[in-house]
Amino acid sequence: MNNRHPSYTPVDSTVTRRFPVREVVLFAALLVAVLGVYAIMGAAYSTRMLVEAACYAILALGLTIQWGYAGQFNAGVMGFVALGGFCAMLFSVPVNDAFWGTELPGELGRVLLYGLAAIVLVIGVSKLDRFGMPKLLRTVLAVALAVVLYLVVISMLREVTSEIQSRAGFVGGFGLPPWTGWIVGGALAGGVGYFIGHICLGLRSDYLAIATLGIAEIIKAFLKNSDWLTRGTATVSPLPWPTPGPSALGFTLSRAIYLSLTAVIIAVIFFLLHRAYHAPWGRMIRAIRDNEVSAAAMGKDINKRRLEIFVLGCILMGLGGGVLGTFNSLFDPQGYLPLNHTFLVLVMVILGGPGNNLGTLFGAVAVYIIWIMSEPLALFIMQLVASLGEGAGWQMPTNLESRALQARVLVIGMLITIVLRFAPRGLLPENIKSHG
Amino acid sequence: MNELVFFINNVLIAGSVTGSIYAIGAIGVTLIFSIMRFAHFAHADMMTFGAFMVLLLTTAFPALGPAIGVPTALIMLPLAMLLTALLAVGIDKAFYKPLRAHGVKPIVLVIGSLGVTLMLQGLIRLFAGTSGQSLYVDDRKEILRIALPFEGARAPIVVTEPQLYLFVITIVCVVALALFLNRSRLGKAMRAMSDNPELAQASGINTNTIVAVTWVIAGGLAAIAGTLLSLDVTFKPDLSFFLLLPIFAAAIVGGVGHPYGAIAGGFVVGFAETLAVFNWNVLLRPFQDSFPAWLELPSNLAFVGTEYKIVVPFFILVAILVWRPTGLFKGKVI
Numbered sequence: 001m002n003n004r005h006p007s008y009t010p011v012d013s014t015v016t017r018r019f020p021v022r023e024v025v026l027f028a029a030l031l032v033a034v035l036g037v038y039a040i041m042g043a044a045y046s047t048r049m050l051v052e053a054a055c056y057a058i059l060a061l062g063l064t065i066q067w068g069y070a071g072q073f074n075a076g077v078m079g080f081v082a083l084g085g086f087c088a089m090l091f092s093v094p095v096n097d098a099f100w101g102t103e104l105p106g107e108l109g110r111v112l113l114y115g116l117a118a119i120v121l122v123i124g125v126s127k128l129d130r131f132g133m134p135k136l137l138r139t140v141l142a143v144a145l146a147v148v149l150y151l152v153v154i155s156m157l158r159e160v161t162s163e164i165q166s167r168a169g170f171v172g173g174f175g176l177p178p179w180t181g182w183i184v185g186g187a188l189a190g191g192v193g194y195f196i197g198h199i200c201l202g203l204r205s206d207y208l209a210i211a212t213l214g215i216a217e218i219i220k221a222f223l224k225n226s227d228w229l230t231r232g233t234a235t236v237s238p239l240p241w242p243t244p245g246p247s248a249l250g251f252t253l254s255r256a257i258y259l260s261l262t263a264v265i266i267a268v269i270f271f272l273l274h275r276a277y278h279a280p281w282g283r284m285i286r287a288i289r290d291n292e293v294s295a296a297a298m299g300k301d302i303n304k305r306r307l308e309i310f311v312l313g314c315i316l317m318g319l320g321g322g323v324l325g326t327f328n329s330l331f332d333p334q335g336y337l338p339l340n341h342t343f344l345v346l347v348m349v350i351l352g353g354p355g356n357n358l359g360t361l362f363g364a365v366a367v368y369i370i371w372i373m374s375e376p377l378a379l380f381i382m383q384l385v386a387s388l389g390e391g392a393g394w395q396m397p398t399n400l401e402s403r404a405l406q407a408r409v410l411v412i413g414m415l416i417t418i419v420l421r422f423a424p425r426g427l428l429p430e431n432i433k434s435h436g
Numbered sequence: 437m438n439e440l441v442f443f444i445n446n447v448l449i450a451g452s453v454t455g456s457i458y459a460i461g462a463i464g465v466t467l468i469f470s471i472m473r474f475a476h477f478a479h480a481d482m483m484t485f486g487a488f489m490v491l492l493l494t495t496a497f498p499a500l501g502p503a504i505g506v507p508t509a510l511i512m513l514p515l516a517m518l519l520t521a522l523l524a525v526g527i528d529k530a531f532y533k534p535l536r537a538h539g540v541k542p543i544v545l546v547i548g549s550l551g552v553t554l555m556l557q558g559l560i561r562l563f564a565g566t567s568g569q570s571l572y573v574d575d576r577k578e579i580l581r582i583a584l585p586f587e588g589a590r591a592p593i594v595v596t597e598p599q600l601y602l603f604v605i606t607i608v609c610v611v612a613l614a615l616f617l618n619r620s621r622l623g624k625a626m627r628a629m630s631d632n633p634e635l636a637q638a639s640g641i642n643t644n645t646i647v648a649v650t651w652v653i654a655g656g657l658a659a660i661a662g663t664l665l666s667l668d669v670t671f672k673p674d675l676s677f678f679l680l681l682p683i684f685a686a687a688i689v690g691g692v693g694h695p696y697g698a699i700a701g702g703f704v705v706g707f708a709e710t711l712a713v714f715n716w717n718v719l720l721r722p723f724q725d726s727f728p729a730w731l732e733l734p735s736n737l738a739f740v741g742t743e744y745k746i747v748v749p750f751f752i753l754v755a756i757l758v759w760r761p762t763g764l765f766k767g768k769v770i
Binding site for chain 1: 474475540542546552554555557561562625677684688716734737738741747750
C-alpha cells in the first residue's frame with residue numbers, strides 16, 4: 001500500500017458535481033491580494049509582477065504534469081528555464097556584423113562539422129564488433145579514439161571561441177522574432193529532458209532528482225562561462241519584445257499587452273492539458289503513477305509514457321523560461337538561481353495542488369505575490385531587529401540586505417516541509433474521479 | 437622530472453584530497469540510502485553546518501590550538517561532530533519521521549530533504565554571511581615542501597598540513613567504520629536492516645535505534661567532511677549544490693547502500709575530476725621533440741576547464757547509470 005501517491009484518496013463520484021466553493025473563495029482572495037498590490041505599489045510595478053507570475057505559471061504547469069500527473073520529481077527546473085531564456089536571447093538579439101561579416105562563422109562551422117564527424121567516427125568504431133572484432137579490443141579502441149578526437153576538437157573549439165571573443169565580442173543573435181526563440185527553447189529543453197529521462201526514468205525515482213539537479217548546474221555553468229556565445233557575466237540586454245515595448249507605449253500599457261500575450265499562452269496550454277488529463281492518455285498516466293505494477297500488467301509501456309510526460313514538462317519549462325527571459329529583457333546567466341527558478345516553482349506546485357491545473361495556477365500567482373512582497377518585508381523586519389538590537393548594545397552585521405534575502409531561503413524551505421507534512425495534496429487537491 | 441612532480445602535486449595529492457572528502461560524504465549518503473531508502477539531499481548542508489560549528493568554536497577559543505600544537509579547528513572537530521549528529525537526529529525527528537510514519541513514497545522524502553537543505557542554507561547564511569572565511573583563525577597553515585632526491589628535480593612535492601590530517605582522519609574513519617559494521621552488534625543490526633527491514637524488525641532489532649544511529653554516524657561524518665574541506669580551502673556557506681552531485685555520483689558509482697563502494701566511488705570521482713582538469717600538455721611537452729613535425733600540441737590540453745568541473749561527476753553518473761546502474765560493487769537498493 002505504500003506505493004500509492006500521497007495525493008491519492010478515493011473520492012465519492014457523487015460529490016464531484018458540487019459547487020466549487022473552495023476554488024471561488026481562494027481565487028477571490030487572490031483577486032483581493034492582487035488589487036491590494038495594485039493599490040499599494042502602483043500599476044506599472046504590479047503589472048510587471050503579474051507578468052512574471054504568469055511566466056512562472058507556465059513553469060509550474062510544466063512541473064505539475066511531471067510531479068502531479070506522473071510523480072516524477074524534477075529538481076532542475078532552473079536549467080530548463082535557463083535554456084529557454086538563452087534561446088530567446090539567441091534568436092531575438094540583433095545580428096552582430098562584427099562576427100558574421102568575417103570568416104569566423106565559417107571557422108566555427110568547420111569545427112562543429114569536425115565535432116560531428118568525430119562523433120560519427122567513434123560511433124562507427126564502437127560498432128566494429130559486428131565485423132568480427134573482439135569486444136574488448138573494440139571498447140579499448142573506441143574509448144581511446146574518443147579521448148583523442150575529443151581533445152583535438154575541443155582544442156580547435158577553444159581557439160575559435162577565444163578568437164570570436166577577442167574580435168567580435170560574442171556571436172550575437174539571429175535577429176528573428178522572439179517567439180521563434182521560445183519555440184526552439186522549448187524544443188531544446190525537451191531534448192535535454194529526453195536525454196536525462198531516457199537514462200533515469202527506468203531507475204529509482206531519486207536518480208532523476210539527482211540527475212536533473214546536476215544538469216541544471218551544468219547548463220548554468222555552460223551559459224555563464226561561454227562568453228563567446230552568451231557574453232557570460234557581462235549579460236546581454238535589451239532583448240526585443242514581440243509586443244510594443246515600454247518606449248512606445250509606457251510601462252503599464254506595454255506590460256499589460258505582454259500580460260495578455262502570456263495569458264493567451266497559458267490559456268492554450270491549460271486547455272490542452274485539461275483535454276489530455278481527461279483523455280485516456282491522462283488516465284493511463286495517472287494509473288502508472290498510482291499503481292505501476294498493475295498498469296504494467298494492463299500492458300502499458302510504462303517507461304515510454306514516463307518519458308513522454310517528462311519531456312512534455314521540460315518543453316513547457318523551456319517555453320516559460322523563454323517568455324520570462326524576453327520579458328526581463330536581460331539575459332544574465334548568473335541570475336538563474338536554484339531558489340528562484342527551481343524551489344519557488346516547486347512550492348507553487350505543491351502548495352497549489354499537484355495534478356490540479358487550476359490549483360497550480362492559483363499556487364503560481366499566490367506564491368509569486370508572497371515572494372515578491374517578502375523582499376521589502378524581510379528587509380523591514382531585519383531593520384526593525386537591528387534597531388532593537390542597537391538599543392540593547394548589539395552590533396548588527398553590515399550586509400543586511402543580502403542576509404534578508406537568506407531569510408527567504410529559510411522561509412521557502414520551511415514552506416516545502418510544512419506543506420509536505422500537513423497538506424500533502426495542496427490547497428486545491430487533485431479531484432480524482434472514481435468510476436463505480 | 438619537474439613535470440612529474442607537477443603531476444604528483446596537481447593530480448595525485450589533489451585527487452586524494454577531494455577523493456577523501458567525497459568518500460566521507462558519500463559514506464553518509466549511502467548509509468542513509470540503505471537504511472531509509474531515500475537520497476538525502478540535505479547532506480551537503482549538514483557538511484557545511486559541521487564546518488560552520490567548527491568555525492564558531494574556533495573563533496570562540498582561538499588560543500587553544502597553538503597551546504597544544506595542532507590547529508584549533510581539529511580540536512573542535514569532535515564537538516562539532518556531536519552537534520551535527522544531534523542536528524541530524526533532530527531533523528529526522530522533526531521532518532522525516534512524520535513523513536515516514538505517513539507511509540509516503542521515497543521521492544516525497546527527497547523533496548522533504550530539499551526543504552531541509554534550504555532551511556539549513558538559509559540559517560547558515562543568515563548567521564555566517566555569504567563570503568568565504570578561513571578556519572585558521574589564530575594558527576598558521578603549515579606547508580611542507582618535500583624536495584626529491586633526484587637529479588634535475590627542482591620543484592618540491594607540496595603537501596599542506598591540513599591535507600596530512602585529512603589523510604590520517606580518512607583512514608581512521610574508514611577503519612573505525614569497518615570495525616563498527618563488521619564487529620559490533622549495532623553495526624551488524626544496521627547491515628541486517630539494510631538487507632531486509634521487515635526481517636530485521638521481526639528478529640527483534642529496534643529499527644528506531646538503528647535509524648537514530650545511522651543519523652548520528654551520517655552527521656558525524658558530514659561534520660568531518662565539511663571541516664576537512666573547509667580546512668583545505670576556506671569555509672564557504674554556499675558550496676552545497678556543487679558538493680551534492682559528486683557525493684551522489686560517488687555513492688551511486690560504488691553501489692548504493694554499499695559503504696566500501698562509496699569510499700571507492702569517492703576516490704573514482706575525485707581522481708576523475710583532477711585528471712579531467714589537469715593540463716596534459718605539461719606531461720607531453722618534454723616529448724615534443726620526438727613527435728612528428730606536423731603535430732603541434734596546443735598549450736591547453738585539459739579535458740575540461742576548471743569552471744566546468746561539475747560536468748565530470750555528472751558524466752560519471754550518466755555513464756554508470758547507463759552501463760551499470762547497480763554500481764561497481766553491486767549495490768543493494770536499486
